[in-house]
Amino acid sequence: MKKRTYIYKSFERFWHWSQALLILFLAITGFEIHSSYHLFGFSYAVKMHNIAAWAFLILIIFAIFWHFVTGEWKQYIPTTKFIKEQIDYYITGIFKNAPHPTKKTVYNKFNPLQRLIYLGLKILVIPVQVLTGFAYLYYMYPDSIWHTSGLNYIAVIHTFGAFVLLAFVIAHVYLTTTGNTPTESLYAMLTGWEVIDVDENELRKEHLVKAVENSVAGYYRINKDGVIVDVNKAWLDLYKCNDKSKYIGKHYSVTREKENLKQLEELVHDVFKGNYIHGVFSKRKCCDGSTGQHILSMNPIFSEEELIEAEGFIIDVEHAENESNYLPYLIKNSTAAYYKLDIDGYILEVNDAWLNLYKYKTESEVKGKHFSLFRPDESIKDFQNIFNKLINGETISSAKIARLCKDGSIGYQLVSANPIYHNAKIIGMEGFILPIE
Amino acid sequence: MYSKKNFLKVFFTFMAIITPWVLAIILFGNSNKEKQKEKDAVTKEFKLEHLNYEKPDTIPKVDHSKFKILQQDFKNPQDVTKACLSCHNLTDHDIMNSSHWKWARANVSKNGDTLWYGKKNLINNFCIGLTSNEPRCTSCHIGYGWKDKNFDFTKKENIDCIVCHDQTGTYKKFPTKAGYPVKEKTIFNKKVFLPPNYNLIAQHVGSPKRENCGACHYFGGGGNNVKHGDLSKELTHTTTDVDVHMGTDGANMSCVECHKTEHHKISGQLYSVSSENKDRVSCTQCHTNAPHKEHQLNLHSNKVACQTCHIPEYAKVNPTKMYWDWSKAGKHNPDGSIMVKKDSSGYMIYHTLKGAFKWEKHVKPEYVWFNGKAKHYTLGEKIDTSKIVKLNTLLGSYEDPNAKIIPVKIHRGKQIYDTENEILINPHLFGKDSTSYWKNFDWNKAASVGMKSVNLPYSGKYGFISTEMYWPLNHMVSKSDKALSCTECHSHNGRLKNLNDFYLSGRDQNSIIDWIGIIMIIGALIGVSIHASLRIVKSKKQKNK
Structure with a gap:
């Protein structure tokens, strides 16, 4: 199920874009120091590179703090599950308009490739860049305690890291266009909102809490x-x-x-x-x-x-x-059956007890269908009355009503029903059913 | 999906993220530029922070003309010395312990032996050796009569006080008289030498002026600026453009303001003859350890001497001798007369007595590591004839914690050596006898007499070998705005291109890593382009379907 969701928090976006700018700026000044071109002038490039390095370090400290406080670090735990599928998707599936092999949810923002690459950046490339960078800055002379044989290794590793980051940026920017629309991911990283998959269990739990709170039972x-x-x-x-x-x-x-x-x-x-x-x-x-x-x-x-x-x-x-x-009869078999309808009377959700009751096997058989299909002709009117009352905001604590099962049989039941409000507007109804034979 | 309103929202969010960074960078950059301006202004007003520096008091404490003993009619220079020592009655000890007197410095070797290095056992690639040529060379000795090996270094009346302390500017030692001035009017190389008025001079003595030091130090090697390159007679009256310390339009400092002296022990030494890291003059005597506003520049001083950036060139006014080829000496004009060739600016490039020369002006220094210690080729030492012989070696490397990069003048030349014994030859050049080269033009005779004078064998066979001599540069410091910019060194083919024992950012790259990196970037771009175009093509096909 997809839903427009607030997925990137404001600090996360600030961090992401600041990091992006800093990496680009560090690359531009860094490669000038590397004598790849002349742009700002060597001394200005060095000065700016050093300032940006400090800014980056501060940003990283805040980001680490944020990751641990919010628990977002768990998003980066690597997994091999679906990694092959993800690679296959980029190699072949994407050209055939195949669906993404993994679902994006608030609790699983990254696909397995992203997890692996981002984790690699976080624990390998960026730390190596920061360490070699500050070593470059402060241990440039052999009379320091780090009596290295000079800057050679430090500089070479730092340069290599810069190339890796640049290649990453190129691939990363390109892969943002592989969402549902080419700019979807970009807008999401700017605004924080994106249409993503919603965890059904979470959603159900949320509804259950509401149902319990609002239920007439x-x-x-x-x-x-x-x-x-x-x-x-x-x-x-x-x-x-x-x-x-x-x-x-x-x-x-x-x-x-x-x-x-x-x-x-x-x-x-x-x-x-x-x-x-x-x-x-x-x-x-x-x-x-x-x-x-x-x-x-x-x-x-x-x-x-x-x-x-x-x-x-x-x-x-x-x-x-x-x-x-x-x-x-009630004593015999009365697991309360739960159902939920939208404002037009189409079934949004039912539970297993309901399915048992109506002799269906899976929820998909009834989902999206109008309630009238589950009532014998003579009973539709009754339920329509209940439904109309509910839409006007009334609650029904129990009403006897007939049901039409899959096999055509007709049963009777007690129905409780209450409207579902969203922002003071009725958007559907739900209730419990207890069968009576 | 994204309305105009949404777009604006996105745009403002993006701006909100970017603006602080852009502002911060611009502000930081500007404030640095402003600081730079301030720094420039400060430099112009000469408000650099100084330690222990005060303009010395030049008012004489004593009027020597009032002393009776100095009013006598001096017959010879030794009488003046005796008169000096009659009051300064302990100074002779100080003088006779000084390197100016001994022309040698003690060098304590690793095993504790004290070895004396000086002009008596070292040679150079200018006029080569002292021994057997004394009367010519010792015209720069602070004594009288060092005409051969038998000079008595303990005779205090032979100290020449007035060469350093004359304030009249009239006292001159004669170039070939073993340190004596003339007794009657003499002309040498078209210059007139008059006997000194000892009475006048003795009554007008004082702390050495530039001219006193310069009388010898400007003219080492037989002419103005020949040896040092950064010390020439123009420094007596110069501008801050040539030397920021000595310029009469600026600090107007005399030699001894930096070369501080106690008990006639003058600080500073030149590594053409010195070896030990002591008694040196350093910039930090007056300047702080962190004289730059910018931390990054101050960090450089760990490994880079001040001189490296602040002496961007030497021989700023007159050229200095860069090359001396003795092997070419001895050619005469067809009529048998001495051959002399000069270049367009009047500098001698050939002389029968000395060989061929090269001169250069506004020379960019070469750069070496230096930890304050030097090794020397001593007379009699075997040489490796397959290599250029280094007459002095400035010690140090990147790995050496005490070493810094310094600017040097390297004087290159070709000079005579014994091809059998494989040692450099100390030739007998000067003299009116039957063996000196400058009279007889016979290297064999000059070599055998010269080598005998230093008690070394001569096989009878000689050749010429390339030699180098390293002269650290310390004078002719430029104004701060003329100091080297970063890219003078931090670039390909920069000034340090030959100093390859360390990684220098901007100069050095690991070409393998660079290639891997470039291939990676290009690969990423190509991969992305192919992937993108495939996606576009496929999606169009699907639409058409």
């Missing part, structure tokens, strides 16, 4: 001692409470009447043994003393293979006609 998390660690807005709403602090840090027993507590204790006990609870009918004690009914799921949270916490969702079933109608 109540979310909660408790630790091993049974103390509530986190709840979302929907959860608080279900408990008719505005104040998070009334529950956070408290034992979960405050959420139940005494007679209902035992059931929950058993469930928690079960989960901390490593089991998953997929939808259990439960009664809650609200903040104001009233009670409510909901379906509860709970799963353990592992950190480094150690079970540390438990979390789950609750979906309100206050308005259900009769709990006994669907309760047994």
Whole structure:
């Protein structure tokens, strides 16, 4: 998936262009000192070369600091994976309009060839240039502690390094034109923004966090001692409470009447043994003393293979006609299915439970298709109503609706749905589905 | 994809990155130029930082004309000396320990032996050797009567005080009288020599002036500026364009202001005869160790002597002798008279007595490493006849931490040697006897007598061999704006092109690396061009499809 992304930070760009200018300036003055031509005059060239060398050293120190502080140094860890493909791409693929063999993301800005070459510059060519350069500057005479046999080796290595850098600059400038458009990379290095691949896992994680926050399903998390660690807005709403602090840090027993507590204790006990609870009918004690009914799921949270916490969702079933109608089925198989639609009603995303539910095998089979395809004719109108409500900003905590599966069969389900906002504008909808048969 | 607004944004970003660098470089460059201007101005006003230098007090402390003993009617020069020593009664010791008296300096060798090097056992490629030619050579000795090997160096009345201390400018030693002035009017080489008025001179003595030193040091080798190249009679009245220190329009310094003297021990030595790194005169006596505004220039002083850049040329007013070929000597005119040839400016390029010469004016120095020590060819030493014989060798190399590059005049010549014994010959040139070369033009006779006088064998067979003599240049320092620019040395075919034992930026390149580098750059350009054109061609084809 591609997205216009801010990829080069401002310091990174400042560093890159300053380094580019300095390398060119050092090359121009350096080759004058080398007697390759006459331009500024020898003494001016020497003076400027020395000043630029100091500027470069300072820039390098800042750049090293930046790389380590931001963790960007990891971008330069070399890899042999796809290196052959990358070479093949430049030799043959590029002429056949083949796609780039590697994807550019914020976390993987460089292809394996870039990684290797840039790392080579950073840890070999530039350090060698700096060391030989300053040796050239300060150890030009044999009575120094570095009793070398003269400048010969230092100068020759320094000159060779300069040639290598120049050849690199030529290749580097040319290869910037191999993006989607010839100037794309150049603009990216100037503005910082580029259309690049986005890491789907990262994106999903981001959405999941948002989904949990915005979901009408109540979310909660408790630790091993049974103390509530986190709840979302929907959860608080279900408990008719505005104040998070009334529950956070408290034992979960405050959420139940005494007679209902035992059931929950058993469930928690079960989960901390490593089991998953997929939808259990439960009664809650609200903040104001009233009670409510909901379906509860709970799963353990592992950190480094150690079970540390438990979390789950609750979906309100206050308005259900009769709990006994669907309760047994819910207990049987109720992994909450997740879906997401865009503003026009096309499916953007579904999860495995959803696919199971609709009997599809892969997400690609349904992605980009209109929701109406998954509803029996008589039910489309119902869902259209829900959808229209959502587009107007309403949320649906649970609605019974029929679905049309791949094999043509029709099922029924409870749907929760809420709009997705982006910059105060509704751009789609998402929700959870619990099947009822 | 990129609208005009975007383009402007990009443009401004780019400018924001570039501008600070450009400004910094321009500002830095300008401020350096301004500093350069300031420096030039400072130089013009002669405000260089100096250490330990004060214009000496020239008011005499003593009026010698008031002393009774100096009012006597002196019959001969020794009487003057006696009168001097009657008051300056310890000075004779100082004088008789000086190199001006001994014409030799002690040289302590590695095994601790003290060897004396001087005109008695060293030879040059001008008039070659002292021994057997004394009366001519010793006209420049600060004594009276060194006419042969038997001169008594302990007789203090033979010290010539007034040659150095005469302030009247009338005292002159005669060229061929072993250091004596004339007793009656004599003409030599069309010049008139009058007996000195000792009474007047003795009453007008003082610290040596340029003329006193110059009487000998300008005329070494038998004529003005023959030997040194950077010391000639014009320095007596000169401008700062010729010598920035001695110019009467500038600092107007006398010789002894740099050649500081205590107890008649005059600092400074010339490595045509000296060997040890001591008693030298250096620029840093007055100038600091870091006299330049620019650090880079000050760094140079680790390996480059001040003189190297600040004496861009020598023999600025009159030419100096660069080549002397003794093998050509002895040719006469058809009528049997002495043959003399002169060049268009009147400088002698041939003389029957001496051979052929070359003169040069405004000479660019040659450059060598020098650590303050020198080796000499001593009489009797075997020579390698396959090579040019170096009569003195200035020691040092790039690897030597004490060595610096100095400018030198190299005097080249051809001179007589014993082809059997393979030693240089000390010929008997001067004298009215039956063996001297200048009377008889017979090298065999001159060689056998000359060699006998220094107790060395002569096989009877002689030849001529090329020799070189190295004369470090220290005078005729130019104004700072005439100092060498970087590229005089830092370039191909620069002044240091023959000093090849080190890497000099701008002069030296490793041709292999340069070729590899150029091929790399051209390869990259060609590769990129081919790749780019292929891409363009292919994408056009695809569009057409």
